[in-house]
Amino acid sequence: MKIQLLSDGTFKLDGGAMHGVVPHALWEKQNPTDEKNRILLGxxxxxxxxxxxxxLVEPGIGMGHSEKFSSIFCIDKKRTLLxxxxxxxxxxxxxSYVIPTHLHFDHAGGLVDWSNGKLLFPKARIVVQELxxxxxxxxxxxNQASYLPEFLEPLKKATLELINGDKEILPGIRVSLTGGHTHGHQxxxxxxEKNLVAYPGDxxxxAAHVNPLWTMAYDVEPEQSISMKKVLLKQGVLEKWTFVLVHDPRKPVGEVVLDEKERYEFKAHPSEMSSVGTFHPERSEGLSRKSTT
Ligand SMILES: [Zn+2]
Known part of the structure; x- marks a missing residue:
């Protein structure tokens, strides 16, 4: 039973907004900007x-966007989730389940065809924090520009599983309320088979954002983002988790290590891997609350 990496294409967001208070000169090398100061995101x-x-862990940005929206965010659908x-x-x-980390358009837009409001995964339970x-x-x-009625209105008729806090959704599949980026981010x-696969969302x-202090200007609770990242990274290094980074446009699967100066560094797995690992529900007893708290 496999865990596979899929892509819903790429898009772009303002580079400054993606790096919060971190000066442009520090992140430019890792995330180069285009002529409109946007950076490429997976x-x-x-x-x-x-x-x-x-x-499905996250459904991507979706389809059926207006031409204006696609051009503002430079949405490239050479690859699509479908x-x-x-x-x-x-x-x-x-x-049967879709688990978005939160409901911003680049994380939940893919639940819906924006042109007609059709649900793209009609039999799926959508697992999201009630918050x-x-x-x-x-x-x-x-946050109004991230929560758009084009895909949120149709979601009212979806089967929603609204949860509060941490929960095992199925054996071996767990969500943890992190807050930080949004109050209800999970x-x-x-x-x-060998280790935990962590999908920390936004x-x-x-890869540049493994520095705990590099948080986005979009975050509603940047201090919580920093604290939660520190917890996740510490445990992830200790237990050699496989991290999958939602927006890394290059190689999003890898491990986090500490370099000689005690700084976190993302070490991408060398190949463009579609197989992230093997799923092992029978080992899920190791997946306890201690993982993230
Ligand atoms: Zn995002």
Whole structure:
């Protein structure tokens, strides 16, 4: 039973907004900007086959955007989640769970065809924190541009599993409320054969963001982002977790190590791997609350 890396294409966001208070000169090398000061970002999703269920960790940015929206965010759909699923001979109606880390458009937009409001995974339960759902339904002006009615309105007719805090969704698949980026942001943990696969969402969007202090200007609780990243990184290094970074446009699968100056560094797995690892639900007893608290 495999954990596979899928892509929903790429898009771009303002480089400054992606790095918060970190000076441009420090991050430019790792995340170079285009003529409009935007940086390239991946939309990396995971397909987990448990043998009984097919689970998607994040559905990407979706389809059916207006031309204006696609051009502002430079959405490139040479690869799409749906075509990658089709290549694996997986039909969208076979997906029984979708777990977005939060409900910003680049993390939950892929649940819906924006042009007609159709749900793209019609039989899936959408697992999201109740806090996040409430924030999306009544967004604060700071986040209004990320929570858009084009995909959120249709989600009202989806099957939602609203949770509070940490929960094992299926044996070996666990979510943890992290807060930080949004109040209801959650990280996802999968029990692999050798180690845990961590999907920290927008807490660590690209390899450059493994520095705990490099948080996004979008974050609603930057201090919480820093604290939670420190907890995740410390344990991830200790237990040699495999990290999958949602927005890294190059090689998003790897490990985090401490360099000689005690700084965290993301070591990408060398090849463009579609197979992230093997899923092992029977080992999930090791996946306890201590993983993230
Ligand atoms: Zn994002």
């Amino acid at each position: 939309l990396n999703c995971l397909l987990v086959d448990t043998g009984r269920e097919k689970v 075509s990658e699923l089709a290549n694996l001979k997986v039909s969208p109606s076979e997906i 996040e759902w409430k924030a999306a339904m009544n967004p604060h002006p700071k 990280a996802v943990f999968l029990q692999g 807490l660590i969007p690209t």
